Amino acid sequence: MTEDAAAALGPPTTVAGRRIHVLSKKFDGSTHYSYTARFIDQAGPLIRVWVEAREPYVSYRGEGLMREGFTALFFTDRWYNIFHNLRPMGRRGYLTYTNVGTPATFDGETLRWVDLDVDIVRTVDAIHVDDEDEFALHAQTMAYPDDLVDRVRATRDEVLRLVETDAFPFNRMDHLPRP
Numbered sequence: 001m002t003e004d005a006a007a008a009l010g011p012p013t014t015v016a017g018r019r020i021h022v023l024s025k026k027f028d029g030s031t032h033y034s035y036t037a038r039f040i041d042q043a044g045p046l047i048r049v050w051v052e053a054r055e056p057y058v059s060y061r062g063e064g065l066m067r068e069g070f071t072a073l074f075f076t077d078r079w080y081n082i083f084h085n086l087r088p089m090g091r092r093g094y095l096t097y098t099n100v101g102t103p104a105t106f107d108g109e110t111l112r113w114v115d116l117d118v119d120i121v122r123t124v125d126a127i128h129v130d131d132e133d134e135f136a137l138h139a140q141t142m143a144y145p146d147d148l149v150d151r152v153r154a155t156r157d158e159v160l161r162l163v164e165t166d167a168f169p170f171n172r173m174d175h176l177p178r179p
């Protein structure tokens with residue numbers, strides 16, 4: 001399937017698909033997040049998975065439970081992935097969380113990517129960039145190559161342009177299961 005096919009995907013008809021493992025690392029190989037998700041579908045470079053509210057995770061910050069259900073969009077050819085929350089999450093009303101990171105790889109059981117710190121967050125009333133301080137720190141301590149630093153900044157700018165259009169893949173409602 002093509003990029004067009006990915007863009008034409010509508011809301012998942014089921015979120016009860018088979019279980020897969022989502023495993024993200026930092027650039028130095030340390031664990032970022034590890035959790036289980038339900039495979040929804042794959043269309044060309046796009047892989048969609050569903051993560052239940054209260055799904056357990058292990059992360060660099062410790063163990064916890066997902067606060068809200070979300071559909072995650074991973075790409076094998078883009079330097080970001082997107083988490084569309086089912087409902088606005090938390091006091092600030094997080095709707096969509098975009099992680100800048102390497103393109104994903106998926107072997108049918110485990111989906112892997114490397115987190116590159118910077119996040120673009122859409123809440124019910126604002127869009128902002130998070131963790132640029134962490135990015136500046138890790139660029140030094142984890143010795144990011146110059147071209148990787150450039151790639152992260154260019155991706156951040158591209159996502160900021162796209163996220164406010166509500167166009168694919170930021171068409172949140174088209175990726176959420178219908179009630």
Ligand SMILES: [Mg+2]
Binds near residue numbers: 116131
């Ligand atoms: Mg981050």
